[in-house]
Amino acid sequence: MQTLPVHLDLFALIMLLGVAQGLFLGVFFLTGERSRNVANRCLGFFMLGISTIITEILLCYTNYMFQVLWLIDFSEPANFTVGPLYFFYVFARIHRRLPRGWRWHLVPFGIWLLNSITWFYQPIEHKYNAYIHAYHPELSYVRSLDYMPTDFTHLRDYVSEITLLSCLIYGIWACVVVWKAYRRAGDTFVGKSSVQLNQLRNLTLLNISLSWLIIIIKPQFYEDLGDYILACYITGIIYITSYLVMRGSNFYRDEILPEPLVVDPETLGEPKKKYEKSALSEELEDAVLTKLTQLLKTEKPYLDSDLSLPKLANRLSTSPHHLSQLLNDRLGQNFFDWLATHRIAEAKFLLCDPATAYLKIDEIAERVGYNSTSAFHTAFKRLTNQTPAQYRAKGMGQGA
Structure with a gap:
């Protein structure tokens, strides 16, 4: 089996930073008091899901996947969590609960996770052929005797299209939920409302833009060669989310401390109201x-x-x-x-x-x-x- 040297450049660095920050945010939202909030849990799992996807793209883009061929396509089931988890986050952020029947939205993920057994349990030659087919079509295949028939759903050839459809449907659905929240607040979707609602709208538009980027990028590249562009865009979403988290934090704000009590001898003993000197x-x-x-x-x-x-x-x-x-x-x-x-x-x-x-x-x-x-x-x-x-x-x- 022919291999290629590890390839590192600016895009690889951006993706690596995205993986690190995504994992950090995922753990951040899933631990401590924050994890008690259902919206935070959804956002945490969402961050872990997209970090998993970026990780595989990074391994493939840098050719490091040649060293860990057993990991090929390990993130594929996570494709079916990105859309539902972000929709859950938006819904829970506004309604403070998950939508009814939310477990049904994760059925495609469960089916794909089960289906993944059929390609994980294959010889290394099969995984090598799968990798070069997607990222290095210039290399020659090797002979492989598969252990079992792969893909009982017969849908793996359309995984990109199914992922796109899922992200698009849930992205539009999330936009509708935010739009209804604006209506209840008496504002328009493009207008200004509360800071939190405006941030949620902007973040939702960034996420649904990923679907349109997939439509633009995928036809321009053979197989998965353009995935690094999508991974860099997702990294941007991760860091924008990080910025919004820090922006809403009280960590950097000055604490208002009580002023020292000054006693005037002439008025000693006269009661003063708590806020008498307030501006x-x-x-x-x-x-x-x-x-x-x-x-x-x-x-x-x-x-x-x-x-x-x-x-x-x-x-x-x-x-x-x-x-x-x-x-x-x-x-x-x-x-x-x-x-x-x-x-x-x-x-x-x-x-x-x-x-x-x-x-x-x-x-x-x-x-x-x-x-x-x-x-x-x-x-x-x-x-x-x-x-x-x-x-x-x-x-x-x-x-x-």
């Missing part, structure tokens, strides 16, 4: 309160499990200190009481709504933003003097 005028307070009210109607930010005072303040274009003042002065609550009030109100609705009667208590807790079921029970009992189960039983009884 937040009544007009500005009204404007922030209006934005908060609108945000509650359109996005329900309190359902985000990782919502914090600085994150909410950032979405309202104000400071955490000013937002805390507004909640205390106008609503008579601190941030955590305000957050619990809205989450429990949403939970009360879900507990009594016939459409969500199938949900378990812990599922409702997750939907309304609680990572801990015990924390949900504690907050619910404190605000309603009932447990969630008691409230549901009472609500269902009245409905009957």
